[in-house]
Amino acid sequence: MTEEKLLEVKNLKQHFKTGRRQVVKAVDGISFDIYKGETFGLVGESGCGKSTTGRTIIRLYDATDGQVIFNGKDVHGKKSRGQLKEFNQKMQMIFQDPYASLNPRMTVMDIIAEGLDVHGLTKTPQERKARVEELLERVGLNKEHANRYPHEFSGGQRQRIGIARALAVNPEFIIADEPISALDVSIQAQVVNLLKDLQKEHGLTYLFIAHDLSMVKYISDRIGVMYFGKMVELADSEELYKNPIHPYTKSLLSAIPLPDPDYERNRKRIVYDPSQHDISEAPEFREVRPNHWVLCTTKEFETYKTEFQNK
Template structure:
């Protein structure tokens, strides 16, 4: 998908910070000064190693956490501070989340029809039970499940099927943005491909935008229009998929891409991954500012580092 920067962004995150106070003398700075935009109908991939703050950003955007600082604009609404009842209603209907663990995120005591239809019940989207049942069956068919699955419980499904239930629960509200928080990491590789293809098909059909959080770079490359690289809570580099994969600027981005295994055993034998250690790199993320490389490609660094890297 070609991004037109003249289009009004669906989601704008400006200088987001998310801190967690552990004790009187120690605070975890999980997210530090992160800014990015997501446009209608696009997929923005957020990548980085475990503990880099990817899931925290997703949870802050959907307001499962109250942001420490920064501004979040969603579809023209400021959702970063205290929200009115109508703004909260808009957020809960137009933004949905697919969680990482497909079992832990489904209520084991509820049938699938009640799990998927819970949003419809809360926001009074159906006139009667018949209409609700029809909507649930239609969304089950869209994600590749049968109507009879509606009366079963989560433990009666495989991991891939549970994740499809999670996708159906998010889709039934017809949201403008879905936050997919490592929604394929717990699945087998063949099932991952099925789920990602399903998400792409649904996006083409409905025009939903995705914030796709993952650490599998190959899958992110396949599904994303643009990519943001996160490390230690800082967004180090962002750009289109081609810009990031063909011309990585930041040493951390280069180290991530060099670690992707190659399916060709001859090439894989001679492949060497670049090492990167923040402690010994001499780079201070807190001093970095956003530098424009070209197109939609930006890198966070000092002027001296940018002059040295941008060759």
């Protein structure tokens, strides 16, 4: 992993109006960077804003405020059709639901080749067919599958088709939005291992969004934890698991089951209570340890630092 920034998210906000006066702050001022070649895990419970973050980065939603800088260029700035096309080729998405994200009326060949056609990446029908077959085999499917329709495949196979579709245009950056949560547990590890192999082969950079912390640890270099639209903690994967600081992160980690009956019998769930924080001061994102950031007040910051010194 190089220390070259591929993506910079600066004070990103995504607010939705739900009524005349009601606004849902799905993403409320988060900032983080993703470096070339790394996997950045984004975790949190359902409704915390992590999928909205991914969709805003890739322009499926227009940002309410803040900036997304990709390869030094502002994603949400005004763009010509040519610039949009270039951006869409460099950044791709794998969606959560492999049942809903594939057009049931299209063959697998046409689903995967859609990006090739849009970007003019193949010159002849033979070249197009060969590229799709190559992609199918790379994601663990047979080239004979190209003429079938999505309903003829299992969930895991459909997600592989979604991965092949994302890969077709040779992207630099892939947002994987809960790509394994709709899959059977036995298939999840296969799909994650495939993503890891593809990353090595193609030098890909991932934003991996999930609520399953154990799988996120396995694939991610660094992890950001979201709670109600805010980033509450960000650290290297190992560091976050060994030394969680924010009470919400501790709560999430305490919920991970382990294949140890004795441990499970005595496992204590930590329940997060947001009211434990001092609300007289707005919390800020602060570096408690090198490269370990936590959303906290000045008083909490001093407490966390003292706790670490006493460890």
